[in-house]
Amino acid sequence: MYQKKGIGIPGGLFFYRYRPFITNFADSIDIDIKFSTKTNNSILRAGEKICNERTCTAEKIFEGHCDNLRERGYDIFTPAEFKSQSGGKSCSLDTFSKYDAEVFFKDELWSAAEKLGSKRRNFERAFDNGLHAQKYTVRGFNNLGYKCKVLLTGRPYNIYDEYVNMNIVSKLHRMNIGVVTSERLSDKEQDGIDGVIYVCCFGCRNDSARIDYLRERFSELPFVIIQTGQHLYTACMLSRLEAFKYLIDQRRR
Secondary structure (H helix, E strand, O other): OOOOOOEEEOOOOHHHHOHHHHHHHHHHOOOOEEEOOOOOHHHHHHHHHHOOOOOOHHHHHHHHHHHHHHHOOOEEOOOHHHOEEOOEEOOOOOOOOOOOOOOOOHHHHHHHHHHOOOOHHHHHHHHHHHHHHHHHOOOOOEOOOOOEEEEEEEOHHHHOOOOOOOOHHHHHHHOOEEEEEHHHOOHHHHHHOOEEEEEEEOOOHHHHHHHHHHHHHOOOOOEEEEEEOOOOOHHHHHHHHHHHHHHHHHHHO
16 A cells, blocks of 8 residues: 655745744654755746646745655645635735744644654654744844845745745845845844845735835835746846846935
């Protein structure tokens, strides 16, 4: 009889929000937990075959990661809040702030681990290790030593997946622009930023309110929206970033 190998954690959506917890939990538990490979063209193409055309790129990538793990014989673990709802994934909860240390899916995770033979005592120890990491791991970027600094914000799976955002952080560094992300943005840092970059999936309606709020909050600063997806190419992004940098330089003068 075919036996599943263990639990598979897809690298998308909730993964980036809970990465400190997930990685430390996996290192401590007494069962096999496997992560999908880094996002690449094959992952995206697999997701495109599963999803319909109107599905956003983030969801297609998530499904591609799930498919990658299934092919390797792993059961997929996804918290209920991020499972398919009306044909798409629920990403409304996938915000990220410096205060985000809550892990709400313990019962679901135990149910999956128990089926694979995990002992309750070991599970509790692994879960506590994960909670500690989630609470105390310093996450995000706060680059020093650059000519100027911008706030890079958006959903975690957009700003931390280098394939999705086409390595935007490295591109900004080559333009002598450092970045700070939301979870590292202190009041002092906020006063020192020169612009705001919001990274979102093309056609994502859920980000509209957040973008309007940030535009109002940073109304005096250059503001650019980078919409990721199959339609965006490196040359297009570089053109937008160069125009953004021009506005920053003009303002600094």
